[in-house]
Amino acid sequence: MAAAGFSRIALGVEYKGSRYRGWQRQASGVLTVQETLENALSKVADAPVSLLCAGRTDAGVHACGQVVHFDTQAVRSMKAWVMGANINLPHDVSVSWAREMPAHFHARFKAIARRYRYVIYNDQIRPAHLGEEITWNHRPLNVAHMAEAAAHLVGTHDFSAFRAGQCQAKSPVKQVHHLRVSQHGKMIVLDIRANAFLHHMVRNIAGVLMTIGAGEREPQWAREVLESRIRRTGGVTAHPFGLYLVQVEYRDEFELPQRYIGPHFLTGFDLPE
Known part of the structure; x- marks a missing residue:
């Protein structure tokens, strides 16, 4: 549950995993998606941001439907979270949407x-x-x-x-x-x-x-x-x-945005949704 005075924000995230040692931040200081995204969001929040994700991907693995969440006291519009993060992110990580969530939402444990x-x-x-x-x-x-x-x-x-x-x-x-x-x-x-x-x-x-x-x-x-x-x-x-x-699914109560099923270079193919 989000603590009193904090908002819980969910994000849709996509990334090319080729140069990262996976999603999860590591003590060794190697490059990871989590640390890269947390650093960008911390600049938007003007405070440290700690992320939890729906699925921890390995080194070299990509995502076009990753879902993460974080708790923050910063007051920002959803557009500001998306645009602010993307301005501070490298070319191979992108935030596609943001949504304020109820306090009981959890990117990993509420995924079905x-x-x-x-x-x-x-x-x-x-x-x-x-x-x-x-x-x-x-x-x-x-x-x-x-x-x-x-x-x-x-x-x-x-x-x-x-x-x-x-x-x-x-x-x-x-x-x-x-x-x-x-x-x-x-x-x-x-x-x-x-x-x-x-x-x-x-x-x-x-x-x-x-x-x-x-x-x-x-x-x-x-x-x-x-x-x-x-x-x-x-x-x-x-x-x-x-x-x-490519996709993480949740119950309808959370009303998360629905995007096409990736990756991008397959969107013109006749693939079942």
């Missing part, structure tokens, strides 16, 4: 679903553009086999086999609402929505699906990995550059 997209550029030649915003795979990938494999992972399961060793989640059981695989020219997009995610869960799923798409394993292998509950069964963790946090 999160959604990621993992973007693969599938071509023999490495692309000169978007190099840090997509994952390049030179092997021809069978999208139909990837989609068949993805179906095994939809539903409520123990995702221990897709969980990083340093994951701090209390339970490996998560509910995947959908896991779609679609192709758009040379782009293959994995779109996954769940109630919550384990550390490296999406990247480990992407690694399994690309292995299957390359013909190294049959689609049934995705279920075998899942049922093993052993991380090493699933092979390598996919690269972070293709991963985007």
